[in-house]
Amino acid sequence: MRAVSYAQFGGPEVLQMVDVPTPEPGPGQVRVRVAASVIHPVDLMIRSGRFPAPLPTGLPYTPGWDVAGSVDAVGPSVDGFTIGDDVIGFSPWLQTTVGTHAEYVVLDAAWLTSAPAGVPATEAATLPTNGLTAVQALDLLALPANSTVLVTGAAGQVGGFALALARVAGLRATGLAGPDDHGFVESLGAAFVSRTDGPTGTFDGVIDLAVIGSSLLDLVRDGGGYVAASPPLRPEPVRGIRTFALEVQPDGSRLGELVKLVTNGDIPLRVADVYPFTDAASAHERLAQGGVRGGVVIVP
Structure with a gap:
């Protein structure tokens, strides 16, 4: 599969598209075919080498915390999700360095919930983190x-x-x-x-x-x-x-409550720009400019 990756710290130019093995879900896990994700200020900080704490694994990194997409494979001992379900979720990147800026990502089923019905993936991806x-x-x-x-x-x-x-x-x-x-x-x-x-x-x-x-x-x-x-x-x-x-934690159940509020119109979802994975550097540059009112979304 293709993924956004960087093997050294630096400016947006270190980001590149690479081919990596498609991950397989283990017990309690789900593989999601990614439709959209979001770039956050912390992604820029980590990429530039300015994050002030040790990370659990070394370079190279695939960034990305949010995912909106569809269930592609289900591991053992997973209830509540079947192949084809539209889902959103949160990857606790600082704990696992499992990034969602890839064509597929494997996450614990407990970190996912059903996507809001009728909401484009580019908007739904702005909700989890x-x-x-x-x-x-x-x-x-x-x-x-x-x-x-x-x-x-x-x-x-x-x-x-x-x-x-x-x-x-x-x-x-x-x-x-x-x-x-x-x-x-x-x-x-x-x-x-x-x-x-x-x-x-x-x-x-x-x-x-x-x-x-x-x-x-x-x-x-x-x-x-x-x-x-x-x-x-x-x-x-x-x-x-x-x-x-704040130390945000994944919580599929709580995220499901937020989805209900989105569906009811209580929470607005805002998208500033959408970029393809192949133009991840421009997406990072856009966020670094500041003044962004909405998510900077990245799609395969």
Whole structure:
């Protein structure tokens, strides 16, 4: 099969198409014929050699976390999936380095769920990683209905999902984003604050996707909650504030709940651009330019 791969760290030019053996599913696993995947900022960081922690295997790497596609083969001890089923899922790449930017990928069946009906694969692929990140951030805060939550980076992929899910949970959300994102933030039922002005007031919880940092703890009430974008950014607790860090985990059941919300129209799916695997370098360059409002999708 063909896969996007790189055998050395560097710029987008290190990405290449290679032929690799088609993987076979083992017990509890499913092979998915990939229809679409997504590129994330962490992919650029790892590719350039700037990721700050050891990875479980060495080069070469096939990147990719999200998958939308169809079941191509089913391993032993798998219930609930049959060949031909349309599915979406999340590969915990930092734990396994099993990448989805390939024609086929083998994942644990527990990491997959049925794809949203009638939704193009290019849109469905934007849900797994960012949707799970957003819902797990809100799970960490565990705020009761009518609580207040501030989401920084609110117009990004995770931020948009976080605002939509906050609305579903009955929270009163405020989104911090650029001036051009005013309408989008308010369309998700959140109050808008421009990042040029900065947030004020007091909140029950903060999800800091824009990596503003520990200064935001000043806006959290005593005993509230704060979620950092990654473990190295988690501040020490003060005033009884619970501090957490995002480490998104695969969860097919939770992803299935998100699919229902997509089907009901509660979660918008956004696609910025679509590139073929053969033009992966351009897709990486597009994401690196910044200002992307939607997923940068890559397809076989």
